[in-house]
Amino acid sequence: MGLKTFTVDFVNLKSNESIRLWVPFVLPKSKYRYEKINNFLSVCESGSRPKGGINDEDDGEAISLGGEQIGVDGSLDLSKIPYVSFDFYDSVAKGKVQDNDILICKDGALTGKSCWVDFSLFPSDKVMVNEHVYILRGSSEINQKFLFYYTTTNLFQSQVKDLAYRKKAQPGLNLDHFKKIKIPLVSKEEQDKIVAKIEPIENKIKKLKAQITPPQEIINQVFAREFKFDLAKFEELKNVKHLEVDFLNINNHKDLRFSVSDFKNYLLFIKSSTLIPQDEFPEISIKRILEDSSCQILKKRELDFEYLLIELENVGNNNGLVLDIQEVSEIGSDKLLFADADILTTKLRPYLGKSILNEFEKEAIGTTEWIPLKINQNLVLKEYLLYILLSSFYVEKSTLLMSGKNHPRIKPEILFDFQIPYIPLNFQQKIVDEIKSELEKQEEIKRKIESKRDEIDKIIKTSLKIN
Incomplete structure (x- = not known):
């Protein structure tokens, strides 16, 4: 039987799982x-x-x-x-x-x-x-x-x-x-020796970790300092369960008309916002700083070219960090095209604090659970709004205003009604710079931890005689 030949269109390789190119990992030689x-x-x-x-x-x-x-x-x-x-x-x-x-x-x-x-x-x-x-x-x-x-x-x-x-x-x-x-x-005895070498390094890592302040805490502290209010008071108000209600005004908000629970929660948001002196720091609703974006929904299909895929699980909680990025040329479900949005924030489980800047090198897409925000930066800096969305002040309030038992979400129209401190751009930039400076100090500690982790990896590699 003669050798059969076929013509292959390499563009279509990605469409066939059985012929996609893959370089398998080969175990290194070891003693x-x-x-x-x-x-x-x-x-x-x-x-x-x-x-x-x-x-x-x-x-x-x-x-x-x-x-x-x-x-x-x-x-x-x-x-x-x-x-x-x-x-x-x-x-x-x-x-x-x-x-x-x-x-x-x-x-x-x-x-x-x-x-x-x-x-x-x-x-x-x-x-x-x-x-x-x-x-x-x-x-x-x-x-x-x-x-x-x-x-x-x-x-x-x-x-x-x-x-x-x-x-x-x-x-x-x-x-x-x-x-x-x-x-x-490796023998149990040899394992014990390896662990004994690693433990001192692990203790140094623990000391470095003790110096780390979660990003949300840093953001909270800067906002509290600049807006002159007491974080302890905010924590106290979070636990308030009973509030006075003016029922004559209940019909002024469409989301409060039929739910006593929602009404109570909305009032808690209003009450907590009085922590910021209104005469010194006037507020503006998020909807007043938004511009129309070109974001759209991409239907599931094979795509014309590759996109970066940013799902909720790719984003850290309360830190604005993207942990992992995939490139995809086919999607099995509808996705949001980020396009010219400045910020993406989650409507699903807002208490997880997942918000990011859209600053990717390539076009990015992600779950339709993202809410895209295009900001008029003549009014509000995108970094300033991002840090507000990552703060406890937004996360706690959004949690109170979400709906749905098994998959709680915040409605975009409720998010857009949130009031944020409306201050001059140079003051916004000062806050952004302060937060960035503090976060960079934390990143330096994390780099030291990563260096120690590399030392552990080398100890194991050397001990196992891996080439």
């Missing part, structure tokens, strides 16, 4: 034999959530950790703790977390990122994970700390990317992948 990591795990499982999702009524009961609580740097973000009921926690067999467990993101932008569980940081020892996180617990043959440090290495992360990012859809790890991920077979 030690590679074994399946699955052979050294006593537990590798994910959890679940109640039908209907998280309920605010369960606050303070059992902690439910998801991918959003796992930081890029291997830390746990417990600033916004999701809870499930004790009844649900007691009813499930899988997904219950123990002290010194390892948690790994199962899917999304941070797939493969891991963190160490230290119960001393938790308000409760009733902790579980949802369906987006794996619990790893080593067997008696492996040092649990060694296993954790291994999950942070380039060797482990490269294998994760090789397996989880092959598909066209959102990246993800499944249990079969753990049967393919390899780990050098």
Whole structure:
């Protein structure tokens, strides 16, 4: 039988999953034999959530950790703790977390990122994970700390990317992948020695982490200082449950006419805004500073060229940072074209504080859960508005005004009615510069931490005799 030849249009390679180009990761040579990591795990499982999702009524009961609580740097973000009921926690067999467990993101932008569980940081020892996180617990043959440090290495992360990012859809790890991920077979004694070398560096990292102030706290402090109001007073007002209501004015706002709960929440927003002296800092509604944008919805299809894809899971909570960017030439669901929008802020679960500047090098698209904002910068600087949207003052108020039980959202028209301090542009720039300066100090600390992480990676690589 003769050799058959075919003509291939390389433009169409991306359309066929079976012939798309992929360079697989090749394990580097090591002094030690590679074994399946699955052979050294006593537990590798994910959890679940109640039908209907998280309920605010369960606050303070059992902690439910998801991918959003796992930081890029291997830390746990417990600033916004999701809870499930004790009844649900007691009813499930899988997904219950123990002290010194390892948690790994199962899917999304941070797939493969891991963190160490230290119960001393938790308000409760009733902790579980949802369906987006794996619990790893080593067997008696492996040092649990060694296993954790291994999950942070380039060797482990490269294998994760090789397996989880092959598909066209959102990246993800499944249990079969753990049967393919390899780990050098090192004696328990040697593992202990490696951990002993790493621990002093880890202690230095902990000290550096203790110097980090969350971005939202920095933003809050600058606004409080410049607008001369008391943060403690703001925290006190957040807990106010009973407010006086003038029912004669209830029909002045369309979102307040039929819901006593919404009415109470709206009044809480108005009350908290009086923290800023109105005669010194007049306010302006967001809708008055908006301009028409050319944003549009792209229907699911194969695209004419590649776009950057920025989904909610690609963005950090309360920090304005994009954690991961993908390039796509095909979309399986409708997406928002960012076009000339200056800011994107989420309408879904606004309490997560996901807002970003649209300053990407290429055209970007993302979920239709984004609300695009094009700003008249003769009135308000885009960075100034971004920091307001990232502050607790907006996040807390938006939480009170969102609607929907399982997938709470803030309506764009409610967001547009929010009042922000309307001050001269040079004063806005001063605030922006102050915040940027403080945030840069935090980034310098993070760079030092990353340098220490590289030292750990080198120790493991050298100890395992990896070329």
